[in-house]
Amino acid sequence: MTDKKNQVSRRQFLNYTLTGVGGFMGAALVAPMVGFAVDPLLKGEKDTDFVYVMDENEITNEPQRKTFKVDQVDGWYESQVDRTAWVFRDENGEILALSPVCTHLGCTVDWNSREEFSNEFFCPCHDGRYDKNGVNIADTPPTEPLHAYEYKVEDGKLYLGKAKSRKEA
Incomplete structure (x- = not known):
């Protein structure tokens, strides 16, 4: 006999899966934009060239x-x-x-x-x-x-x- 308290319903499984995939896709879209915006700040200034x-x-x-x-x-x-x-x-x-x-x-x-x-x-x-x-x-x-x-x-x-x-x- 199975315990119904620990089972995940089909609806919950789809909800968790879609939320995880959506979050991963959102992060994949936002990460390059953040990197592009922050990159010049991380490079710093070159030493004085004579x-x-x-x-x-x-x-x-x-x-x-x-x-x-x-x-x-x-x-x-x-x-x-x-x-x-x-x-x-x-x-x-x-x-x-x-x-x-x-x-x-x-x-x-x-x-x-x-x-x-x-x-x-x-x-x-x-x-x-x-x-x-x-x-x-x-x-x-x-x-x-x-x-x-x-x-x-x-x-x-x-x-x-x-x-x-x-x-x-």
Whole structure:
């Protein structure tokens, strides 16, 4: 004789089976979407790559505009983009590589572009001004100095990394 308390009815069996199969199929559909969305967060940021810009003996006391290419990862899209730096030696002979992006609203600054502002970086968008070392001049729109690129010199060649804020300058 069989005990009816421990038996599963046909209806319960089908209910359990369909719920299990449906849950498995739902998980199979959702898992790739979650993985696709979370993958860029798990990759993290690459270490700073330094890019060759110029030979060290070409660096002068006058800022020179140098353009170079860097690899950029935007989510899943990898590309090469142009970056620009104003490269020169300061009064102490130290190399300084400044970003041309104005810290006010992101316009592009130019060196010695206005006669009335000689030996200064000038932003034409809102008359932002910086001295030769990229420090913002008082009573002009920029709120902080131009960002400076990390750099290293190896075998007489200048390599630039990422531009960093110099708020304390």
